[in-house]
Amino acid sequence: MKDWLPAIDSHRQTLAYKKGETIFEEGMPVKGIYFLNRGKVKIYRKWGHQKQLILHFAKEGDIIGYRGLANESIYPVSAMALEPSTLCFVDTVFFETTLRVNNELTYKLMQFYSNELQYAERRMRNLAHMDVKGRVAETLLMLKKDFGENKEGIINITLTKQDLASFAGTTYETFFRMINEMAKQKIVRLSGKEIAVLKARKLKELSTMK
Amino acid sequence: MKDWLPAIDSHRQTLAYKKGETIFEEGMPVKGIYFLNRGKVKIYRKWGHQKQLILHFAKEGDIIGYRGLANESIYPVSAMALEPSTLCFVDTVFFETTLRVNNELTYKLMQFYSNELQYAERRMRNLAHMDVKGRVAETLLMLKKDFGENKEGIINITLTKQDLASFAGTTYETFFRMINEMAKQKIVRLSGKEIAVLKARKLKELSTMK
DNA sequence: TTAAAAATATGATTTATATCATACTTTTGC
DNA sequence: GCAAAAGTATGATATAAATCATATTTTTAA
Numbered sequence A, B: 001m002k003d004w005l006p007a008i009d010s011h012r013q014t015l016a017y018k019k020g021e022t023i024f025e026e027g028m029p030v031k032g033i034y035f036l037n038r039g040k041v042k043i044y045r046k047w048g049h050q051k052q053l054i055l056h057f058a059k060e061g062d063i064i065g066y067r068g069l070a071n072e073s074i075y076p077v078s079a080m081a082l083e084p085s086t087l088c089f090v091d092t093v094f095f096e097t098t099l100r101v102n103n104e105l106t107y108k109l110m111q112f113y114s115n116e117l118q119y120a121e122r123r124m125r126n127l128a129h130m131d132v133k134g135r136v137a138e139t140l141l142m143l144k145k146d147f148g149e150n151k152e153g154i155i156n157i158t159l160t161k162q163d164l165a166s167f168a169g170t171t172y173e174t175f176f177r178m179i180n181e182m183a184k185q186k187i188v189r190l191s192g193k194e195i196a197v198l199k200a201r202k203l204k205e206l207s208t209m210k
Numbered sequence C: 001t002t003a004a005a006a007a008t009a010t011g012a013t014t015t016a017t018a019t020c021a022t023a024c025t026t027t028t029g030c
Numbered sequence D: 001g002c003a004a005a006a007g008t009a010t011g012a013t014a015t016a017a018a019t020c021a022t023a024t025t026t027t028t029a030a
Helices: A092-101 A103-129 A130-146 A160-170 A170-182 A200-206 B001-010 B090-100 B105-128 B130-147 B162-166 B173-184 B200-206
Strands: A013-017 A022-024 A032-036 A041-047 A051-058 A078-081 A084-093 A187-190 A196-197 B013-017 B023-024 B032-038 B041-047 B049-058 B078-081 B086-089 B189-191 B195-197
Touching: A013 B013, A032 A092, A032 B001, A041 A092, A041 B105, A051 A130, A051 A160, A051 B105, A051 B162, A092 A103, A092 B105, A103 B049, A103 B090, A103 B105, A130 A160, A130 A170, A130 A200, A170 A187, A170 B013, B023 B049, B032 B090, B032 B130, B049 B130, B049 B162, B090 B105, B090 B200, B105 B130, B130 B162, B130 B173, B130 B195, B173 B189
Parallel strands: none
Antiparallel strands: A013 A084, A022 A078, A032 A084, A041 A051, A041 A078, A187 A196, B013 B086, B023 B078, B032 B086, B041 B049, B041 B078, B189 B195
16 A cells, blocks of 8 residues: 555645544545544444444555545545544545556556455345344454554554444444353453453354354 | 447457346356346346346446456356347457557546445445335446436336345245335335336435435 | 533344245256 | 246244433543
C-alpha cells in the first residue's frame, strides 16, 4: 500500500482531526482521497440516525475515501477519527491525473479494490447466514489480524462495545452478552476496553459454518 | 462495459453452458475471466451445502470472474448458468498482460470495481439493518432496473423463488410470504415465475429506513 | 472539579424470521 | 411418456436476536 505514496507525494496537504471528528460523510461531494499518517479511523454506512454498519477500521498507512473514485462523485460512506489522527489529503483531480499516466499505480489500486470487494462480499454472506456469535468471533479474529496484539496479547485497538457491535452487525446488548459469554469460557480476556484472544482456535470454530 | 471487449478480442475462446451448469466454483484456481455473450448467470457465495447468498445476476455483456483478479488466485465466488449461456473466456495471463499495457482499460476496470464495492457495501448495510420486506422490495426494484421489463411490465428475468430469496438474503418461505403479501396489496403482480412491479413508489418506500 | 454525557452492565419482554411439516404442482431427465 | 426431482404453497412452532427498561460506571468538556 505504501508503494503508491511517493507518486502523489508532492501535492499533499496535511490535516489533523480530533477524536470523534468527521472526516467526510456519506452524501457529501468527493473532493479528494486521504492517506492516514497517524491515528485510527472508522469507515461506516449509516442507517437512520442512530444505527450504522462499520465497514472497516483504518490504521496508519491506509488510504481512505477511495470508495468515492467511482462514477458517482459522492461519498458512499462516512469516516470518523477514533483517536487524534493526521491525514494527508490529495485532491481528486490530481490523483486521477496521476492514475491516468501511472499505469502501475492504477493496476495496484485495481487489485486493491478487487481484494476489498472479496472481503465485502464475504462479510455480506456472513451477515446473511452466520449467527451473531460467529460474527463476533470473526470480528475479534479480524481485529487481531489487522491491528496485532501487544506482549500481553491485547489487541492493539481501543474501541467502544458499541463500535464493536456495529462492526459485527449487531446491537450493543447482544454483542455484550456474546463477548461476555466468551470471557466466561476463557476464550477471550476482557479488562475495560482491552480485549485479548486466548483461544483463537475456538473463535475460528465458532465462525465456521455448522 | 462493452468498451473493453475489443482489446482482448483476439485471444478469446467461446464456451457454452447448459442451464444449471457451473462455470466456476469458489475455491477453484482462477484460470481466466469470462464475458457473457448470451444467457444469464448467477454469482453467489455458498454457506454450507444448502444455503447461498446470491451477489449478482449477470446478463449479456457483463464480465464474470473478475473477482478473482486479486492477490489470491482462487475464485471467492461461484457462477452458475441460469439458462443456456454462451461465454467467451480469456485466460488470466493474457488479460493481465493487456491490462499492463492498456492504461485506459485498467482505469475503466478500476472504476468498475469501485462501483461494485459501493454496491456491495450498501447491500451489506441493508443485510445488517433493513428488514426482510425492505430487502425484498429492493430486490425487485434492482431486478427491474437491471433487466428491464416487457410491454406488459413483466421483469425480463426468470428466477425461482428460492433464487430470489437467496438474493434478498432470506429463506424461501419468508420471501414467499412477503411477495405474496405485496401481490395482495397490488404492489406487484405475480403469475408463475413472472413478476411485474405495479407500484414502484411503494417498494421504494418499503426499502427506505424508518 | 464537577455536572452532563457517554458507555457499560444486565434482566425482562417482544418480535421478526427461521425452521419444521406436509401437500400439491411443475419441470426435468431417461 | 413417465418417474423422480425440483419448485411452489401454507400453516404451525421455535428461537435468535432486537428492543425496552433501568442502574452503575467512566469519560468528557465547561
